[in-house]
Amino acid sequence: MFMKRICRKPLLPLLLLLVILLGVLFPTVLNQSIEKSYTELDELYAGIVIQCKLIPQTYIGADFALAPEIGDQISRMDEVSGYYCELNCPYYFRDPGPSSGNSMAHGTNDIYRFAEEHALELCFPVGESIDFSGDENICVVSEDLLDAASRSIGDTVTVAGSVSTAEKDTNAPDLNLTIVGSFTAEDTDIPWNAIIVPKACFFDTAELLSTAEGIRRWRVYTAFDFTIDQACNKEFDTVKEALQGIVGDKWLLYSTSRELYRAVQPLEKKLQMQEMLFRIVTVLFVFLPALITFLLCTKDKNEVLIRILYGEKPSRVFWSSWAPYTGLVILYGMLALLLSQAMGYLNGWNITGIVAVSILAAGIAIGLLCKTKLVTLYQSREG
């Protein structure tokens, strides 16, 4: 009977099918688009390299002098993937050595970056790479110093740290350093008689800095920067706050985060906004099939009227009229489900919502018909 009615007047059932498919497939396309965009956003986040630098808050020409405790605290953070530091102190050659007086010993954790920063050309024995991040007693000196000290790569030199550049601290302990490489430079701020040593040489009291005054004056980072772990780029704002908390008010935290703030974060906010709007549209699309179902059910007015006239109980009329529509909507829902699955995206909540609201609308429409007085129902007939 129900099928006969459907076949006789197929327009509304067909419209219902169309609207349900539209209500399911359209959000499917949108959600797929958003999901892909989020994946791409993650790739964009991961592709950004954020380098951070600390800049003294005090204005104009302030020398960079960062307490190593702060630097080390930063470098130990999980969110920091790498750092670079420099520090220096006066040193002199213990015998035998060139009689050039005091010069500066430069410490770093990365000799290659140091060379880049100071325009040095490094010369290492073929095939060797030098790691300055450890605590070995090694050094790199200029070719000129090698000549002046009559040494070659692989030899050991004995040096001592000093508090002042003008005086030699005769009580300072000896520090034996193995020369692992040399450098040449044409335009650099590193003097020919300077030595470059691993950072660790500044942190052992038996080594370059042996006095309290020496530690106070020279155990400071004269350059320090670091890179944020790319996996943490997404949480950079939180990381930034944590970093600022560590360095305090005396330092400005500078980061190369233009792309993050100008491109990727706005893009993320755009996607969030899109998501919010698409949710609204999805909800709106849930109500379209409900309206048509309601309309479709009200067309059963004659059927309901006749059955009630023939003495059938309204509750029975209700259940028997509602059930086929429920089945029809579920059938359409299944079709939409299969189609969205074929398209590679299944939004169960959306389909469930459409089906449930449509069934509810059918229930309300038929319920209202069954509750209406017979006379009123008869009067409302048009055809």
Next chain:
Amino acid sequence: MELRIVVRRARKIVLITLFLLLILLSVFLFVIQSILDGIGLQYTIESYASVGTVYRSDAENAAFTPVEEDVLALLAESDAVQKIDIRQTLSAKVHGMENVPSYFAVPQTNHLVFFRGTVLNQMDVPADASVSYHARYATVRVDSILAGQSNWITKGKNVDVAIIWNGDPECSTTVGEEYCFLAHSSFSSALGMLDTLLYAPNYTEESVAGYEKIQSNYELYHDTVLPVPDSMSGEEADAYFLDILKSRGLDPYIQEIKELDDVFTIRQTSDMQMLIPVANEVMFFTAGRGIRPDDSGKKVCVISHELAAQQKLNVGDYIPISLGNGCYTDNGYESGFPAFGELSTVSYNTPQDYEIIGIYAFSSFDPREATLLFGYNDIFIPTSTETIPPSKNTYPYTLSFCVGGPEYNTFLDTTVADLSDMGYTVQMSASRWEDVESTYEAMASRRRLTLLCAILSCIAGIILYVLILLFLYRKEFALRELFGASFRHTRKAYTIPFAVSSVIASVLAVFAAYLWYLYRLVPQTELIAPGRTPANAQILAVLTALALIQMLMTYILILCLAGHSRRKSVLRLLK
């Protein structure tokens, strides 16, 4: 009378109105979304644009050689160039606010310091065969200041002075003795940049014969350390110093230096993102933001971190700026300060309050890099519609143009080649566009697909609405046909419910979507594309236009289908 069709069956009109309302709301939200999506995507893509400037390839002092009009015209005509920013420079005064004592780019008159002081200790720099001058560093206690920026030199405190001389005469300063100094702060490539160090040169006339600039201000370059006679008291010594300055014609500088205390350099820009240092991330904002195109004509400014720290200023504060009627040019460098030894010529208008919207700083700063950096006393304001005397010349450092990532290769192949033929080289900021291009292209194509889906859904929705309307009112139409009414009359069975439902639904949908935009989307758009939020009236106009288009489309469809209904038998319609 016709409205009775609607009133008699109110349920029907409510249903179709609701249906259309839902369709229209979806469409409107999509359209707004699509507009904002496009703006947001464009904004992010623009952030990958390369910013550049041009230099004459063959000029000795290329950075300070004006860019020819033809070159500017070529850039303006190039399709690859998105925007051009030519910054105007002006001198300005901020009354009651002392500028930052700093050296940048070129020596200025306010770098002069005339003071009396006692030499506390001194050290001669060993003569080097490679240099033709001698230098002595003296620590001097400042006893009295005749002229000099008060925050550069302080009475009672010590100051380091480098006394530089050439030729035979020895520098005869003695520790414990008092001297009058005609010193200045400057950058010396030989001695380095020290903000606390003043220079007191004593050059022989022959030695500066080749230096036109020094020759014209020779009084400032010789006999700059003058002994104070022992018998003189403090006031007498100052009077004695003043007499010397008058006799050498240097006394106007005393007033001039005071006058320059509150002078600043104004850089008018349309968009600070178009500054090469900002694009290269050497210049950054410690608070607030830079000037944006939508700031045009507003009374807002961006100041340096150094100035903000010195004056304890922050974003949101106001400063009274008096714009000057021009600026000073020193060998091609435009500044708000007169060149060293020159006197002020600019006059200033009445002050206007400018709100500080941003504070800039540099990750690294070299005062010699005037072509790529800005001084601590540079204040950025937006371009305005007010008549500002245009600069005669456009220098490479006042010009920026922006080439979008997608157009970069075209720019290299076409415009750069043409510029090269004209004798110019291009300097561009780095961009990561090539790495991210495919991602953004995918996003843009998905946006187009989504828009297409939305258009199709909209059309489908309208067709559904019309079909439902026709279905609901077909019997009314059939009855009119049955009674032999004219088509004009019978079609009203459809058009009246259509008119009522579409007007109500359109008004409600426009109203709801507009409110949603105003209260929910505008704040978010400011985060997505700052300064690019479409005007409220624009959005309202778009929504209204869409509603009218929808009505027109629906009306045409109804008319077509009404004609089709007429061809059906009345019995079929009444079923």
